[in-house]
Amino acid sequence: MQFFMPSTASLQTVQTLYIAYYGRPADPKGLQFWxxxxDQADGDxxxxxxxxxxSSEFIDAFGELDPDSVKPAPTLPPSPPASIF
Known part of the structure; x- marks a missing residue:
């Protein structure tokens, strides 16, 4: 059996996902797996x-996702003209 190291980009992305979804860093086996x-999905x-x-960890912490309850991010007002400063 050959061992392949995941790409740095995938490792960083998965680490970010763990923190965003679970509020913690990835454990080594989970980081490797995801x-x-x-990588197998070409970064998709x-x-x-x-x-x-x-995942059960996410649902236990935050409940199930309801797509109908997701609200769009607020729109920022336009930047003031530079001449004001």
Whole structure:
């Protein structure tokens, strides 16, 4: 059996996902597994995001995701003209 190291980009992305979804850094085995999955999907996050959001750890902490309750981010007002300063 050959061992392949996941890409640095996938490792960093998965670490970010763990912190965003679970509020903690990834454990080594989870980091390896999900980074491998992301590499196999050519970096397509849709391949793993649903699993993160539907995991028992996420649901225990935050409840199930309800797509109808997600609100868009507020729009920022335009920047003032530079001549004001």
């Amino acid at each position: 980074a491998d999955q992301l 996050l849709t391949a793993i995001l649903e699993d993160f959001g539907n």
